[in-house]
Amino acid sequence: MISNNTLGLDAIDLRILDQLQRDASLTNQALAASVHVSPATCMRRVRKLVEAKVIERQVAILSAERLGAGLTAIVEVTLDAQSADHLQAFETRVSNAAEVQQCYRVSSGPDFVMILQVVDMAAYQGLAHRLFAGDANVRNVRTFFSVKRSKFSPAISLPSATA
Structure with missing residues (x-):
């Protein structure tokens, strides 16, 4: 909240x-x-x-499945070098990929956690090769594939809006 x-x-x-x-x-x-x-x-x-930038932007939330991009991958990436320049370079590169819906720098574990939305496994493999395999600074990639989306909501919990 x-x-x-x-x-x-x-x-x-x-x-x-x-x-x-x-x-x-x-x-x-x-x-x-x-x-x-x-x-x-x-x-x-x-x-x-x-x-005041409380409202960043207004968007339509599309159905990935109905549009043929039904594979969601949650990816953890650990880099070899974690200097500010290395982190920023990786973040900038992956953020430019349209398939990367969300990208977070995290602590105490991997360096990044990302949510990717792709058509199928072949598309994921191509994207992973482009984003991760070709980067000499990527030490480890761990990917989880969603088998069912139980909840999806971009809403932020607000204080009581009554009164």
Whole structure:
């Protein structure tokens, strides 16, 4: 759960954020009605949240399976050299691959954990060869393949949005 004190978010802001992370396609009129404010107030607050970078962007969440990219791989990568330059170079290179949906630098274990979305095993093997096998600094790659997605939600737990 995030703290709303540092950003000065009030109950209306939290209700707006809650609604938008459920359905960002709402019109301003519908959003305003659902959070019980005027459309002008709602638009002003959404603009403020965007300018403060609380709302980073609005996207559509697509069905990987229906679009033929049904293989999800969770990949751990350990590098030989972990200097800031080596970490940044690897991070930049893998982040440029469209199949890399998420990339995290982590501590106490591998250097990176990534979520990859590919068409099939052959596509994964090609991507792994391109991203990992060709990099002399990659010491170890450990991959887990999803057999079932039990939950997927990009929503952030917000403080109570009531009041």
